[in-house]
Amino acid sequence: MKFAKRMERMQSSEIRELLKLTAQPDIISFAGGLPAPELFPVKEIAKVSHDLVEKEGQQLLQYATTEGRPTLRAKIAARMKDKYHTEVDPDEILITTGSQQCLDFAGKLFLDPGDVVLCESPSYLGALNAFNAYEPTFVEVPTDNVGLIPEELDKILSTTDRCKFIYVIPDFQNPTGRTWSLERRKKFMEVINKHNLPVLEDNPYGELRYEGEILPSLKSMDTKGLVMFLGTFSKIFCPGLRLGWVAASKDVVSEYVKIKQSADLHTSNFDQGIADAYMENYDLDKHVEEIKALYKKRRDLILKTMAEEFPAGTEWTHPEGGLFLWLTFPQGCSADKVFHKCIEMKVAGVTGDAFYPNGKTDRNMRINFSNMPEEKIIEGVKRMAKAIRECM
Amino acid sequence: MKFAKRMERMQSSEIRELLKLTAQPDIISFAGGLPAPELFPVKEIAKVSHDLVEKEGQQLLQYATTEGRPTLRAKIAARMKDKYHTEVDPDEILITTGSQQCLDFAGKLFLDPGDVVLCESPSYLGALNAFNAYEPTFVEVPTDNVGLIPEELDKILSTTDRCKFIYVIPDFQNPTGRTWSLERRKKFMEVINKHNLPVLEDNPYGELRYEGEILPSLKSMDTKGLVMFLGTFSKIFCPGLRLGWVAASKDVVSEYVKIKQSADLHTSNFDQGIADAYMENYDLDKHVEEIKALYKKRRDLILKTMAEEFPAGTEWTHPEGGLFLWLTFPQGCSADKVFHKCIEMKVAGVTGDAFYPNGKTDRNMRINFSNMPEEKIIEGVKRMAKAIRECM
Known part of the structure; x- marks a missing residue:
């Protein structure tokens, strides 16, 4: 073969x-x-799943819309506002089979062979693998203890062709555990806006802060619709249910929806229902x-x-x-x-x-x-x- | 953007x-x-999901192996043997987020832009969309009331470059509802073997036969490891749980596993557990x-x-x-x-x-x-x- x-x-x-x-x-x-x-929350999920199937089994077990369960999308939008001061409309959210799927989809959406993906140096292995399938060139942006160095990014963008997007993890980065300072976030957004570069902001751990205050997401500072925010239930709930999401401007989300439809039709309706019902009946906070x-x-x-x-x-x-x-x-x-x-x-x-x-x-x-x-x-x-x- | x-x-x-x-x-x-x-089976699934989470919640809700739940893969292998006389080893099965995902993965595995995908004329829209993302050329193979016409396929393969695989639905085809005769299957496999062409055999409806006997799958006639068999629980159980699979030779499955890992890590462990426990506790037949x-x-x-x-x-x-x-x-x-x-x-x-x-x-x-x-x-x-x- x-x-x-x-x-x-x-x-x-x-x-x-x-x-x-x-x-x-x-x-x-x-x-x-x-x-x-x-x-x-094993006991709670056992109860929630039983009650949910009894209550809405025929709908829950049927094919569903590609975009995701409406009440769950609404809860995610509310949570993004509450936790990250990030305002998005439920219609600007696509629910995915884990946030890993958003990484794959970003590659599919943006990359022709030879296009450039920018990322922090070092960066998350699973993201690099996902992008790799679309045959890009990687350009690594230097980082220090308070995050990506915006001046270095500006230099790279001024001298590099075919830059399609930058992938970053500003909060408790994988692999370094480092968090970008507020000042760095602001300067980063200036550089991004200057070059009109799409940003994939991966935030799987943001809620798990053990000291200090949650800093504003890049998405919350985005005035031009350039930032796509990736979230997940894997670290605040459980990863065996594969539940993530991308929040982006409506035009961009509709492209992700097309990709999702041909990739796996929709995320498990059952898993979506469980997360939704858990948040309805218990206190996720x-x-x-x-x-x-x-x-x-x-x-x-x-x-x-x-x-x-x-x-x-x-x-x-x-x-x-x-x-x-x-x-x-x-x-x-x-x-x-x-x-x-x-x-x-x-x-x-x-x-x-x-x-x-x-x-x-x-x-x-x-x-x-x-x-x-x-x-x-x-x-x-x-x-x-x-x-x-x-x-x- | x-x-x-x-x-x-x-x-x-x-x-x-x-x-x-x-x-x-x-x-x-x-x-x-x-x-x-x-x-x-709403009541049964309500009970099964409750009991399963109570019994093995910590493992069920955690990240899992990319290949899929071992006991479910074993049950699928047994079912393929029982229903389709198709012998595969559990290790030759990858569980996917619905069989739609297998279609996407086949495109990703085989297709560079401009490569040729062969298919029945007409063929399943969702498969065409999935392949389309990998920018192939489609060549349609003529069909009649008893399936794809092998002589026409032979002609095409003898005169067409860059043919990477053929996508077919021999049983109750989508969209026509037609089923290939046994004779056609045999002749098809002769042509395939002659040209060493990989085959994507999609079989979502095979068990739902209302008259006559189930005919042997192409996979069961495969002597050269060319056939990849796609199955799903969507039509015999329920589609809201996204559960499908590809069964192929070990070398090929290991390539699908690499793709799966970067695409969404693994299929919902919860959904896999439910199908497995249902089959364990109830009579799917x-x-x-x-x-x-x-x-x-x-x-x-x-x-x-x-x-x-x-x-x-x-x-x-x-x-x-x-x-x-x-x-x-x-x-x-x-x-x-x-x-x-x-x-x-x-x-x-x-x-x-x-x-x-x-x-x-x-x-x-x-x-x-x-x-x-x-x-x-x-x-x-x-x-x-x-x-x-x-x-x-």
């Missing part, structure tokens, strides 16, 4: 094999991006508070244990929210070497090079702190500290 | 607008492809028998009423199963004209030209007979008969 050219670029088996190593059952894994399952309390505890614990255990010369970010932090190993200590030593010691993170679309051998590792229980966090960090020392 | 070239080819707003007309609430619609909602009994009754009724009401010169297919039949209006009576007259009279089908990828003005209309209750079938056919007479 002769496959399309794009298949040569799809995620390398190398990374897939590495990730498989991290999924062995006896490993303490900081590698995934999994929420803590012990917080899933209270549930998010419980998640935040646990993840804050785990974040504080991992930061404290790292400070106690890691050898001098190791550095890490201090995320104000989200699920990840970013390690930098001491000079001469490659992430690849540490990774394999870690696997021997039954602990895992993801090596940093996976997050650079144009490749980079580096000394970084992404660490997830939301999924492992406290005693495993302590033990995992201790093992990792030993692995680092052995690689120095 | 500058979109990708493919967006110029996505489903025309014209067809979308026509379909909207058919969805007005006071219309008797033979236009959709909807199952009868009164048969959905018995449920399918109930569906078949009702649809057979509706098929018989619509055929009888058409024979009584339609003016001489109108012809239609006699489907042995599935959801659709195919009307041909009398000479000089265009489908477009009849369609608009029908809408005036509050009845609808889909005009045939939508099913020809390279366009055709014709005298055909696709009629769905599974969704409307009996009294509406009679009234709808009467109205349509009047519309035809007025257009003659």
Whole structure:
């Protein structure tokens, strides 16, 4: 069989094999991006799903509109206003099969082979893979501790052809855990407006802030309809129901709807109904508070244990929210070497090079702190500290 | 914003607008492809979903493997063997967000712009739209009352470059309702094997046979690993849960898995669990028998009423199963004209030209007979008969 050219670029088996190593059952894994399952509102969802099917089964189990369940779209619009001061109309929202699907659709909507996608350096691996299927060139925009550097973006846009959109995660970025400052957001929007560049603002973790105030979304600062905001229920509710959304201007959403229709007709009507009915009958805000309390505890614990255990010369970010932090190993200590030593010691993170679309051998590792229980966090960090020392 | 070239080819707003007309609430619609909602096992699904969440909520609501729920893949493999005498290993199955997603993925896997997709003439609109996003050229293969004509396919393959795959629906085809004879299947496979052409065998309706025996699937005759079989729970269970699958050789499935991972990570774990637990606790075969009994009754009724009401010169297919039949209006009576007259009279089908990828003005209309209750079938056919007479 002769496959399309794009298949040569799809995620390398190398990374897939590495990730498989991290999924062995006896490993303490900081590698995934999994929420803590012990917080899933299991009893409530059991009741909600039963009652919902009894109440509206014939409609719930039938084909549905591509755009998504109207009452859920209305609730999402209200929540975006409440949490992010971001005003969107329910008609400006398309519900998708997880927010990963929005990434795929953005590639499909914008990219001809050879077009340019801009992204933070480093950026989310899953997004890079999704765009990759549409054969773009990636241009990485330099970042520092307070986010993407707008002056660098301006330079790139002034000298680069075929830039179709920029993909960014301003809040608790994956993989670094960093958050853009308010000043950076404002300057970023100036540059974007100057060049009329569409923006894909991915915000899967925004509500999970453990200190400080939620900063305004880029979408809330958007005066020209350039920003497409991606949201998800995976981190504030549960990911096994595949529920995400894109909020954008009506013209743009209608293009996404065309793509959605040919891609999978519509998002599971059942899953949409469950999220909708849960929010109707229970207090999602209270549930998010419980998640935040646990993840804050785990974040504080991992930061404290790292400070106690890691050898001098190791550095890490201090995320104000989200699920990840970013390690930098001491000079001469490659992430690849540490990774394999870690696997021997039954602990895992993801090596940093996976997050650079144009490749980079580096000394970084992404660490997830939301999924492992406290005693495993302590033990995992201790093992990792030993692995680092052995690689120095 | 500058979109990708493919967006110029996505489903025309014209067809979308026509379909909207058919969805007005006071219309008797033979236009959709909807199952009868009164048969959905609502009570059973209410119970199953409640019990399943209580039993395995933490796992069910978490991220899951891209390939799909292992026990559901095993049940699908067993069912394919039982119903279609088609032997596949559970590892050769990828569970997708409806079988529509398999169509999109096939386009993504095989097609560079300008590659050739072969299909029956006419063929399923939703598949044509899915492939269209990957900018192929469509070559239509002539068909008759017993299916695709293999000799014509052989001629085309001998003279056409860049043929990447053929898309076919051998059982109760959408839109015509026709089924390929056994002899045609054998000859088709000879031609395919001669040219080593990959085959996308779409079988959404195969179990819904109202007379005669189920014929062997193309997949069951495949000796070279060329056939990819697409199945779905939408017609034998319910479509609001988005559950389909592709069964193909392991090498090919692993490519689909890569695509799936970047497209939406995995199919709703909740939906997969419900189908699995339903099949575990209830008798899906018995449920399918109930569906078949009702649809057979509706098929018989619509055929009888058409024979009584339609003016001489109108012809239609006699489907042995599935959801659709195919009307041909009398000479000089265009489908477009009849369609608009029908809408005036509050009845609808889909005009045939939508099913020809390279366009055709014709005298055909696709009629769905599974969704409307009996009294509406009679009234709808009467109205349509009047519309035809007025257009003659």
